Amino acid sequence: METHKDVVCTYCGCVCDDLEIQTENQQIIASKYACAIANEKFLVCRKERNLSPLLRVGGDLVEAELDDTIERAAHILAAAKYPLLYGWSNTSCETIKVGLELAELVGGLIDNTSSVCHGPGIEAVQEVGEVSATLGQVKHRADLIIYWGCNPGSGHIRHMSRYTLAQGRFRSGRKDRKVVVVDVRSTPTSKVGDEFVKIEPGGDYELLTALRMAIRDEEFEVDKVAGVPVSKIEELADLMANAQFGALFFGLGLTMSKGKSENVTAAISLVDDLNSRTKFILMPMRGHHNVTGANKVFTWQTGYPFAVDFSHGYPRYNPGETSVVDSLARGEPDAALIVASDPVANFPKPAVANLSKIPIIVIDPSLTATALLADVVIPTAFLGVECAGTIYRMDGVPLYTKKIVEPPPNCLPDTLILQKLLKRVKELKGV
């Protein structure tokens, strides 16, 4: 039996790096410190997976040699006029780098999952900036924690115990902090909060604006905003302005509800205002373990965090036009490479309908709904379990994940698969 210490978890954006994993004969037999989600994944993921490269022959997916799948995939990409390369948030930065080179080579559209989750939040950052800090700053200093439109209690299970409510240098754990939850309904998170502010669906922008007014001591002409009594808003504004260090975490409840990027812009502006009174930061609760890294690698190589179109020979960015769902809905891509993602299960119907009409290559450890529609399916090793690579935590702290067991014979790291694919496409294109 072997014990692996300081293992980096590759499930949610918390990227806990303190796990202990026990292995025996190349099998994971136990884990320590992992949350329920991670535990389940570490113990189960390797059992329910795709072990074989597959090719569509006639109407069916049949088992194939790895080299043959790469060959077919390369031909699809080389022949395509405007391929889509999508996914990237559940894989390593090393893989994303190869993906970007491939996208540039084939003049395609490359997008990552933030396009359909925190994309509006990123557009808000491009509007007004972002006042943030690493999670350790919150652990050491914050006396006020606000969770807005997010539910770490079931989505980011260790967010509170590791970061926001942990023992810090200047705060001794839970008792030194006040926790406020703003949401449209009560959740496991709201139950542990000191305050729960129940807001009408779609009322985020109004409430954020009202809070900004209250902080500036402006008078209200109404009794309620977004279903919240004005007295409560003023109380919350006081709480925020009088905190020594406040931290506002927001989730898809804010980013994806009515108003989208305006909501986040209002939240950022609220935090900007608060900094003239005290110290305040905010942070999106990023879901996938490396969605932050995907944004970062995209940005340092192309200038833009997602939705990058290479069809003109240089990176072009125009969300709404160059974002995956919009482009698919217009039926633009004529082939798709999907890496570590399952758009068929998640995208709106018109996008899925058009996706299903074009050749699809799936590179993923699991047999996803998208894989079942694909022409080429290439299984991969699990990042952070069967292969190593860099990922970025939701606060931008980079961590290098480990390999703890050998992958099955046909499951290579996706970095390697993409490198082979890139090499072959280059040959086919004569470059």
Next chain:
Amino acid sequence: MEYIIRGGIVYDPLNGINGEKMDIAVKGGKIVESVSSGAKVIDASGMIVLPGGVDLHSHIAGSKVNAGRIMRPEDHYRDVVVKAGLTRSGVGYSIPSVFTTGYRYAEMGYTTVFEPATTPLKTRHTHDELADIPIIDKGCFPLFGNNWFVMEYLSRGEIDEAAAYVAWTLEATKGYAIKVVNPGGGERWGWGGSIKSIDDPVPHFNITPREIVRGLCQINKMLNLPHPIHVHPNGLGKPGSYETTIETMDCVRDFSDGRPAIHLTHIQFEGYTGTNWLNIGSGGDEIAKYVNGNPHVSVDLGQIVFSDTTTMTADAPFEYQLYLITGNKWTNADVEAEETAGVVPYVYRRSNYVNAVQWAVGLEVALLAKDPWRVFLTTDHPNAGVFTEYPRVISWLMSKKAREKVLSKVPRNARRRTMIAGIDREYTLSEIAILTRAGTAKILGLKNKGHLGEGADGDIAVYSLNPERIDPSTDYRIVRRAFRHAKYVLKDGELVVNDEKVVRVVEGRTYWVKPKVPKDLYESVISDLRSKFDNYYTVKMSNYFISEDYIGRSAPIYTGGD
């Protein structure tokens, strides 16, 4: 591959060569005495031949640079770079993407560039980007001026332990030099306030900025690091800041041993007189006077270039002030137990009184400084200007006429409150070679860089500039054009730029230092770190450490400690 660069006019100040017509031979990546008759010939007649440029302070990689890129798509829209055969696509302007950064530096004849501020916890990110920057050699300076371990050891007077800690961190992050930004002020900003003077106590840490700077300077000596402490002082960007700057330089005067013990970076930003934005003036002459009289100090300019750019610094309270003044968008990113950072877009305008004073400060320091080996050309890219504007700064240094042209356009009171109009000095080509390569290589302690002697790295820049035909004093536009686009560039003995175009993409080295510390001291500090690390950080100590094979072409420099 062998090359002979024939008939060029060579400027190699470290070897005392000042505009001599001679051949330079390159073989196996190094400069050699002679090559075989089969060597490829590069005809450099009528051109100048210099060692490859060495930049000691340019923000090209890491979390705050990328935060600037994310925040500013509008910056990218106006400068797109198309994929071309060998070279990757990207975007340019004030925060170029990684590939573009490497190509543009190479096209300018620069072959070595240091990223001067990386917070240790996020230095893996910095290396991720550095690894993607093609052609040039590079390295990065970890930030120590607000580090909890450093402040604690120093406040307890445990200088040996502090030195061992710094040594460990340099190794753990694969960093090259000790960087200090707004010492103590970052910790203060963790609560939203700022530090006013170098004797302000840092809350909760029983230490002052003066003690932090002195401690780190002493540690730098103990570890025998190749570069002096690289300091961005308190109070940067404020009227009256020149006094704190001089106090900061002076607080380590007793560490003087004939060579610089402290490097003050982007001196322009901290060289102002006055008490408010209306009466801000140039302290350039005061700074130059201090530098001239004190060999323990070196500085780089941080010269303003009038343009639309992106400011970014670990001095987050400075960026907050800039956000308040401009109302522009603002990014802030504090890092646990270590640092802060901020990013704000900014436009420098000739018609703006304050900007005009800023422009004068940098040039005054350069023109009044007597020893070119302790003054270096930077724009603190992209803070005061983009690195591709270096040739413009060179033209201002070499031509009074070029300066007068700017002066004729700035507000009259800016002319009155600065001395620049009365300074006649014009830099020579040899002095420019010192400011941009020989001097910077020397202050960085890179023995194989910045010169063309036998055994030096084959990093060479050839520019279409014939000093026998043109007079930089009047033909400053030709000078600008020549330095912007090198005719030929060799990197490690390979021709990477031919006829002003990148023709070959090579991988540059990453320099870092591994200082030696007595074994038992090192071990006792590691065990102290182990016991505290989990309390201070949200990552494990083992995951904080960046292994050597992570950083691509690793080039460690081993230094012997006491």
